Amino acid sequence: MAKQTVLIVGGGAAGFFTAANLDASKFHTILLEQSSDVLQKVRISGGGRCNVTHSCFDPSALVQFYPRGNRELRSVFSRFQPQDTIQWFSQRGVVLKTEKDGRIFPQTNSSETIIDVLKKQAALNGTEIKLQHRVLSITPEEGRYTVQTSQGNFWADCIVYTPGSIPKSLKILQDLSFSTVAPVPSLFTFNISHPLLEQLPGTSFPNAQLSIPEFKSKEQGPLLITHWGLSGPAILKISAWKARELFAADYRFTLHVNFLAEPFAQVQQHFVLQKQSSPKKLMGATKPAALTQRFWSRVLDLCGIDPTQQIGTVKTPALEKLTALLTQCKLEVVGKSTNKDEFVTAGGVDLKEIDFRTMESKRYPNFFLAGEILNIDGITGGFNFQACWSEAFVIAMELNARF
Numbered sequence: 001m002a003k004q005t006v007l008i009v010g011g012g013a014a015g016f017f018t019a020a021n022l023d024a025s026k027f028h029t030i031l032l033e034q035s036s037d038v039l040q041k042v043r044i045s046g047g048g049r050c051n052v053t054h055s056c057f058d059p060s061a062l063v064q065f066y067p068r069g070n071r072e073l074r075s076v077f078s079r080f081q082p083q084d085t086i087q088w089f090s091q092r093g094v095v096l097k098t099e100k101d102g103r104i105f106p107q108t109n110s111s112e113t114i115i116d117v118l119k120k121q122a123a124l125n126g127t128e129i130k131l132q133h134r135v136l137s138i139t140p141e142e143g144r145y146t147v148q149t150s151q152g153n154f155w156a157d158c159i160v161y162t163p164g165s166i167p168k169s170l171k172i173l174q175d176l177s178f179s180t181v182a183p184v185p186s187l188f189t190f191n192i193s194h195p196l197l198e199q200l201p202g203t204s205f206p207n208a209q210l211s212i213p214e215f216k217s218k219e220q221g222p223l224l225i226t227h228w229g230l231s232g233p234a235i236l237k238i239s240a241w242k243a244r245e246l247f248a249a250d251y252r253f254t255l256h257v258n259f260l261a262e263p264f265a266q267v268q269q270h271f272v273l274q275k276q277s278s279p280k281k282l283m284g285a286t287k288p289a290a291l292t293q294r295f296w297s298r299v300l301d302l303c304g305i306d307p308t309q310q311i312g313t314v315k316t317p318a319l320e321k322l323t324a325l326l327t328q329c330k331l332e333v334v335g336k337s338t339n340k341d342e343f344v345t346a347g348g349v350d351l352k353e354i355d356f357r358t359m360e361s362k363r364y365p366n367f368f369l370a371g372e373i374l375n376i377d378g379i380t381g382g383f384n385f386q387a388c389w390s391e392a393f394v395i396a397m398e399l400n401a402r403f
């Protein structure tokens with residue numbers, strides 16, 4: 001049987017992983033990339049270290065990390081999940097290591113390791129990479145596809161559409177009558193101007209509770225003060241889960257923060273006990289263990305409490321004010337900033353368009369889609385790449401079996 005021509009649109013994680021897993025004896029694979037280099041997001045990912053996946057090996061637990069696509073990804077992860085990712089890379093000589101928080105990186109701490117293996121595997125499969133070929137439109141014609149690019153036309157038996165989240169790439173699908181969901185940013189940090197946070201960038205809290213009552217949203221986890229406001233895993237998670245609502249609110253809303261993740265009454269009791277047992281203790285020395293000394297000094301300052309004052313002499317209303325600032329702090333968010341380590345787009349191709357058993361379009365036969373072009377995104381931690389690897393693997397296995 002003559003080889004089928006597979007045209008992959010976009011040389012990112014999803015496109016390369018598809019190319020890397022296609023059966024070279026069955027396919028002539030051409031990868032079209034609009035820019036002058038491939039895998040550019042992989043290169044900058046995870047601060048240049050590439051957070052490849054996450055140590056969560058139960059598909060039903062894994063899908064909980066995806067604000068969009070969690071139902072659809074279940075079957076995809078049942079066929080290729082983080083354990084398979086680790087194995088795939090390890091079989092090709094890449095050792096991955098798991099960090100305390102579950103994120104998985106190459107042992108080398110360099111995204112180049114991942115780029116090298118993806119390029120090598122795609123080359124072994126005979127993938128022809130065409131740089132500076134921007135796909136302009138795709139036309140279905142008598143069971144095949146004509147692909148118009150900035151450098152001429154191509155013909156393909158199968159399309160694998162993996163161009164990431166660029167609006168122009170979504171337009172190409174809209175012209176083919178695909179329904180889409182408007183893209184909005186996900187995984188961003190919050191801009192807040194408040195005396196509590198001023199000049200304290202780098203201050204972190206191991207476990208804070210956040211809530212946005214307006215959007216009935218709650219999160220818990222590490223929190224970080226930045227130059228512009230707040231960041232850290234807890235903020236990124238809430239930004240992902242509420243990406244659409246926050247966009248609609250123009251990123252202006254009230255954030256409630258409990259810096260200690262302990263109830264008001266419990267923290268108040270902590271101070272009352274200290275007042276009774278060590279009344280001579282200075283306020284500067286009574287900080288809860290989870291806070292830094294600098295942050296504690298700022299809290300005391302804002303509550304009008306002198307750090308040299310003995311706790312036994314501090315009046316109850318002042319201690320209550322202090323406790324409220326630590327556990328029921330209300331901060332006005334006035335905008336967002338980009339999280340440099342990882343950001344994605346929520347929105348893209350409507351998931352109703354896809355048959356998730358194969359990742360094939362329900363409209364067009366032999367037209368597959370994967371990666372950020374879909375209305376699927378995960379929270380930070382390696383979940384976005386995992387979705388790319390899993391979807392791409394399902395496509396490659398389907399094509400290998402179909403022809």
Ligand SMILES: Cc1cc2nc3c(=O)[nH]c(=O)nc-3n(C[C@H](O)[C@H](O)[C@H](O)COP(=O)(O)OP(=O)(O)OC[C@H]3O[C@@H](n4cnc5c(N)ncnc54)[C@H](O)[C@@H]3O)c2cc1C
Pocket residue numbers: 009010011012013014015032033034035037038039040041042044045046047050051052053133134135136162163164165166168169340341342343344370371372373381382383384385386388
């Ligand atoms: C700074 C940053 C850090 C990140 N770090 C992590 C991380 O550590 N872990 C994690 O899981 N996720 C991370 N992500 C998210 C992750 O990078 C994306 O989810 C993933 O790259 C999406 O892969 P993709 O193949 O769908 O799209 P992309 O990686 O965007 O690749 C699409 C490719 O298609 C090309 N293209 C687009 N349109 C056309 C066209 N019309 N014709 C031809 N080519 C076209 C683009 O130039 C691009 O090369 C990070 C994202 C960013 C921005």
